[in-house]
Structure formats: structure tokens, C-alpha cells
Amino acid sequence: MPDWALYALASLVGYLAGSVPFGLVITKAAGLGDIREIGSHSIGATNVLRTGRKDLALATLVLDSLKAGLVALGFSLVAGPEAGMVAGASAFMGHCYPVWLGFKGGKGVATYAGLLAFVTPLKGLLVGAPVWLGVFALTRISSLSALCAAVAVPPGAYLLGERNPVVLAGLTALSLLVFWTHRANIDRLMKGTEPRFGAPKTKPEE
Template sequence: LKAGLVALAFTLVAGREAGMVAGAAAFLGHCYPLWLGFKGGKGVATYAGLLLFITPLHGLVVGAPVWLGMFALTRISSLSALTAAVAVPPGAYLLGERSPIILGGLAALSVLVFWTHRANIARLLNGTEPRFGSKKKDAAEG
């Protein structure tokens, strides 16, 4: 929500492209906060908030359904987030987005979501990434 509100404020004052840049800065601040030694979150909810305020069509028609669909199939939050991150930039283009700043921002944030999920990707490849609702013992057993 914080990136979304920052993006919305900049959008209202200076346009969608400025909102995207401001939202991306908030995303980076969430993932790499100075006061926490650059160790923050993974940025998925921050990215979702940005989508809802800057490109709501892309968030609601592409991002959310892809995340929900993958989660319904796998019950793995990280895989759902990664799948949605892959889908949003081309989905935005297919839905008519033509701003290079918006498309480039979406692509860059999607790449950063993969970067922040490196450990999750390793667990996915090893088959040890936990599913929602599973106990740690169950996740370790596969």
C-alpha cells in the first residue's frame, strides 16, 4: 500500500510515469531499507499496491488472477508471486500499455521480485519450498 500511495500522489501531481518512478523508489526502499542494513521484504505486496494505484487494470486483470490461479493450483505463495511477476509486463502490453517508462518499470520490478526470491527459487528447484498450510516437517519431507 505504501508504494501505491506514493505512486498515486506523484501520479496526481506529475502523471503516471512520475508515479511509476516514485512507486519504484518506494519498492526499493521496502526491499532495501537503509535503517535495517538494506535487509527488507521481498516486495510482492509493495508491487501489488503500486499496480493497483498506477495500472489498476493490469493489477486486477493480470497480476491478481495469475497469482490467485497459481496459488489455487500449488498453495505456494512464492511461486504464485513469481508467476504473476512474469505475467504482468507482457500482460500490460497486451492490454494496451505503451508507455516505455511504465512497461520498463514493470519489467524492472518483476526482475527485482525474482532477485529478492533467490532463496525461494532454490527451494522450489529442490522441492523444499513450503506450501501454505503445511507444517515445516511436511514441507521438508516434500
């Protein structure tokens, strides 16, 4: 199979896998209605947690991570890390812009983490996970934790030895996209109105 066809296949499979809206499916199956009608209106695990169901949020987190991670792993094993990166990045795009939901999905943090876990775990994930956990422990703000981790991953992976140009370019592009999908959160962070977990809400979220 020529390279262009392989990457096209990786993109298609990755996008379709990523576009499965697990958060929406799980919450509807649990009788909680449409997750897009509450909180941040996202289909991701953080918004599922706002239903009060930690088990459903955890299930969403795991499944959203695996849908990127497994396609990345599969294509990495068959055709190398470049194809794995393309598949995982396409899953990220599918999660954020699923065709089934009018291209309005989640913010991509869990899918990004899943990709890191299977493409460059000892470089990207080893940087991103501690940064996310550390910032969240200090601030209790999920979006700020994700943004800080996104900033740290590409240079951190490079410093730890990642030299594949396709992987590094993919990590950089996805980190920039995390900022794009969190633009409303960034606006609230700048205004000081971004909610913290465990704190009472003082105003409706946008």
C-alpha cells in the first residue's frame, strides 16, 4: 500500500473511531438525558462528572482515551509511529468534531492522553500526566490543568528524547488545538470566572 493510501486509511479509521460520542451514549443509556444540555455542553468526561455520576465520568474518560489510543497503537504496530500519530490525531479531530453531532463534540483532552499513552508514553505522557495532576491539585481547575499539560508535552517529549518529526509535529498541532477547543475556558480564566471543582457555582457556564 502506498504511503498516501496508508495515511488516508489511518485518517479515516481514526476519525470514525474518535467520533463515537461515548459521553453522550453513556449518559443517555443511564437515563440522564442529553449531556450537551448541561455545564459546558461538551460530551467529554469532565462534563459527564457534572451529572454527579463519577462512575460514568470514569467510563467516559477511559473510552475516550482508548478510542484514540487503540487506533494509534494498531497503526503504529502495522505501519510505524508516523501512521499511529496520524490515526490518533484523526481520532482527536473526530472527538472534537464528530460528523454525527453536527461537528460539535468534546475538547479532546482524554483522546490526546490516550494517543500519548500508545504513541510516546515514556516521553509525552510522562510529561503531560504529572503536569495535569500537579496543576489540578493546586487549582482544582480542569481546563487550566489541560492547557498547562498541552504546553508542556511537545517540548517535554523532545527533551526526553522524542526525535520523530511526524510525532513532534503532531504533538505540537494537537496542543495548539487543545487551546482552540478551550477558547471559552481561556476567556473565563482571564475573567476569573472559570469554575473550580468542589466550589459552588456563582454563575451559569457558557
